[in-house]
Amino acid sequence: LCPCSFSNETSQLSTTECIRPVTIPLRASHWTSRNASRRSVECNGIFSDLKGSLLSRFKSGKREDAGTRKQPPVWPPPEDADESDQEDVLDADETPYVPEVNKDAELDESVLKEIASKGATEVRVVDVEKTFLTSQGEKKVVKGVSLRVEAGQLVALVGPSGSGKTTLLRMIAGLEPTSAGKVYFNDEDLTDVRVQDRDVGFMFQSYALFKHMTVAGNVAYGLNTSKRKGIVTSEQIRKRVDDLLSLVQLSDYGERYPPQLSGGQRQRVALARALATEPRLLLLDEPFGALDIVVRQELRTWVKKLQKALNITTIFVTHDQDEALEMADYMVVFHRGRILQEGPPFEVYESPNSAFVMNFISDPNVLPATCLAVRRSGFRTTKPYVLVRPDDVPIFYEERLDLPTTPATVMEVNNMGPEVLCEIKYDDDVTLEFNRQRYDFEEQPLEIGQRVHLQLKPLLLKAFHPEDLKA
Ligand SMILES: Nc1ncnc2c1ncn2[C@@H]1O[C@H](COP(=O)(O)OP(=O)(O)OP(=O)(O)O)[C@@H](O)[C@H]1O
Numbered sequence: 001l002c003p004c005s006f007s008n009e010t011s012q013l014s015t016t017e018c019i020r021p022v023t024i025p026l027r028a029s030h031w032t033s034r035n036a037s038r039r040s041v042e043c044n045g046i047f048s049d050l051k052g053s054l055l056s057r058f059k060s061g062k063r064e065d066a067g068t069r070k071q072p073p074v075w076p077p078p079e080d081a082d083e084s085d086q087e088d089v090l091d092a093d094e095t096p097y098v099p100e101v102n103k104d105a106e107l108d109e110s111v112l113k114e115i116a117s118k119g120a121t122e123v124r125v126v127d128v129e130k131t132f133l134t135s136q137g138e139k140k141v142v143k144g145v146s147l148r149v150e151a152g153q154l155v156a157l158v159g160p161s162g163s164g165k166t167t168l169l170r171m172i173a174g175l176e177p178t179s180a181g182k183v184y185f186n187d188e189d190l191t192d193v194r195v196q197d198r199d200v201g202f203m204f205q206s207y208a209l210f211k212h213m214t215v216a217g218n219v220a221y222g223l224n225t226s227k228r229k230g231i232v233t234s235e236q237i238r239k240r241v242d243d244l245l246s247l248v249q250l251s252d253y254g255e256r257y258p259p260q261l262s263g264g265q266r267q268r269v270a271l272a273r274a275l276a277t278e279p280r281l282l283l284l285d286e287p288f289g290a291l292d293i294v295v296r297q298e299l300r301t302w303v304k305k306l307q308k309a310l311n312i313t314t315i316f317v318t319h320d321q322d323e324a325l326e327m328a329d330y331m332v333v334f335h336r337g338r339i340l341q342e343g344p345p346f347e348v349y350e351s352p353n354s355a356f357v358m359n360f361i362s363d364p365n366v367l368p369a370t371c372l373a374v375r376r377s378g379f380r381t382t383k384p385y386v387l388v389r390p391d392d393v394p395i396f397y398e399e400r401l402d403l404p405t406t407p408a409t410v411m412e413v414n415n416m417g418p419e420v421l422c423e424i425k426y427d428d429d430v431t432l433e434f435n436r437q438r439y440d441f442e443e444q445p446l447e448i449g450q451r452v453h454l455q456l457k458p459l460l461l462k463a464f465h466p467e468d469l470k471a
Contacts, residue, residue: 067405090457100264100298101249108246109308120151120311121185121280123172128181130167142167143337144181145420149330151186152311154304156345159334160360165317168334169283172315174198185280198281200273202207205286208270215225215269216241216254244272247306262296269275271303280360282307284316288323296320321361325349333357336471355387364389369463371430373406377456381463390421391435392460396453397444405453408432410446424445424454 019073039332130142142164149155157165172183174195182191190198210219219241245251248268258266267287274282287303288296304327307314318324324345326330331345352358364387367374374386396405408424411431420441425431434454447453 007091007412017109056267063465081402082235083389100295101260101268101302104349105249107306108243112247121146121313122151122187123149123167123281123313124182124184125172126169126182128171128183129179130164130176131179140179141337142171145337145339146181147332147339147342149313149315151313152308153329154307154314154316154327155330155332156328157315157317157332157334158319158321158324158360160342161319162471165334168284169285169315169317172281173200173202173283187211199277199279201277201282203267203270203274203282203284203287205289209266209273211258213257214254215250215256215258215261216245218269219244219254219272219276220260240276244276247275248272262295263291264374267291267299271306275312278353280313281324282312282314284314286317289319296323303327325361333360334412352462355423355462355468358389358462359464359469362389364462365432367430367432372426373408373430373432373454373456374461375406376406377458377461378404379456379458379461379463383463383465383468385464385466386458387462387464388432388460390433390435392457393432394455394457395434395436395446396455400454400455403455405455407451407453410448410450410452413446424452 017325029289125145125147128142128145129140131138131140133139141162145164145168147168157168159165167176171178174183174190174193174197178191182189184190185198210221213221220237223237223240241254242251245254248271250265250272253261253265253269258269261269271287288299291299300323316327326345328345330342331348332342333340333348335356341348341357348357351363352361358364367386367388369379369381369384369386379386396403399405399407406426408426410422411425412421412423414421415438416435418438419435421433421435423431423433432454
């Protein structure tokens with residue numbers, strides 16, 4: 001186990017108590033009470049063992065040799081710290097939670113102005129196609145895509161792996177030539193313009209920082225290589241780097257090296273670097289994909305706030321539907337190289353235009369189209385299956401003669417925090433999950449074995465053939 005934040009190691013831990021092997025990235029900032037309790041939930045109790053093991057190791061005086069480089073303060077504390085200090089560090093119940101970023105921090109107006117000196121840019125792609133030449137012949141991976149991204153919007157491209165999201169992003173960036181179609185920034189045709197002349201900032205999942213360069217050096221890299229922004233003297237560069245590091249709340253980290261940072265901090269450096277040259281457009285490809293769930297959640301909210309404050313048009317690719325629903329102003333669902341649906345996230349969620357979209361952005365139940373409940377609902381289809389979301393199923397204690405309800409028996413009741421997830425079985429043995437807000441559930445609780453009556457609303461069902469859901 002390596003708790004040292006220099007090493008960037010992860011530990012593979014298996015335990016019979018866990019459903020599957022657990023990988024826990026260890027970082028100094030993890031040893032905090034809120035994270036600790038979340039982590040213990042995440043890994044089914046393994047945390048207490050882990051903590052105990054680290055505690056004994058720490059008490060035995062072993063720690064990583066941090067090398068001869070200038071070292072920032074890290075956990076574990078120096079060996080000469082007295083035992084009571086050590087207990088303090090490890091006592092998850094008493095250590096205050098240290099968030100990855102201060103989401104409520106006021107953004108310095110002068111810094112914002114410095115960085116967001118241009119107006120936001122509208123991006124349009126028109127009938128864009130991409131064909132790759134592979135050993136099996138030509139492969140068209142983007143098939144006539146048209147999309148308008150309004151100036152200042154945060155747009156999420158979602159879809160299964162291989163559906164063409166990254167390829168589209170790369171064509172917008174100029175990293176990949178288009179096979180057909182046009183790319184415009186504010187009505188300026190940039191289709192054949194080189195990447196370095198498009199004024200685009202990138203941030204990818206793999207931090208892509210130069211390990212041998214300090215944080216400040218990484219942020220300054222773009223400025224050093226492109227002197228076209230009027231930032232030419234070393235003093236101007238230093239000022240811009242300071243501003244950017246302050247913006248991403250890493251002012252004290254300029255002299256560190258990337259391996260000395262946590263994943264979230266590295267992504268913040270990558271963001272500062274992407275913003276260094278005042279890009280007109282920010283492109284993020286799975287920016288939080290490599291981060292753990294707690295940090296990811298925090299950075300989502302923070303990046304969204306920053307994006308709005310900078311008013312910079314941003315397109316991001318994500319596999320995480322929740323991330324897209326939470327962050328995006330506009331959501332684009334890709335399937336097999338085409339856009340299947342686009343719109344504000346709540347609209348796409350509320351009114352998916354196909355079984356594929358419903359299945360992709362929520363976690364619906366699959367029912368046979370001929371089952372009792374579907375027939376009783378009045379829904380008619382020739383397709384073999386039907387999707388229904390767990391939050392789209394009204395439930396009644398008594399039979400409702402005015403509504404087409406179907407009786408069922410409660411089989412499971414699982415408290416999931418803010419929601420209660422229940423499973424019922426209809427009399428034809430078809431099962432269905434539905435959820436209720438905990439507050440509603442407490443008002444009207446359900447018990448295992450209880451008879452209930454559920455309504456399926458035809459407008460909220462989507463019929464499908466298994467082929468329709470394939471990536
Ligand atoms: N240089 C290339 N040569 C050949 N095929 C490629 C190349 N780049 C991408 N592809 C193929 O294009 C298809 C789309 O890839 P792309 O990375 O755009 O998908 P994606 O939706 O972003 O998926 P993921 O989320 O997994 O990155 C995939 O089948 C991929 O294998």
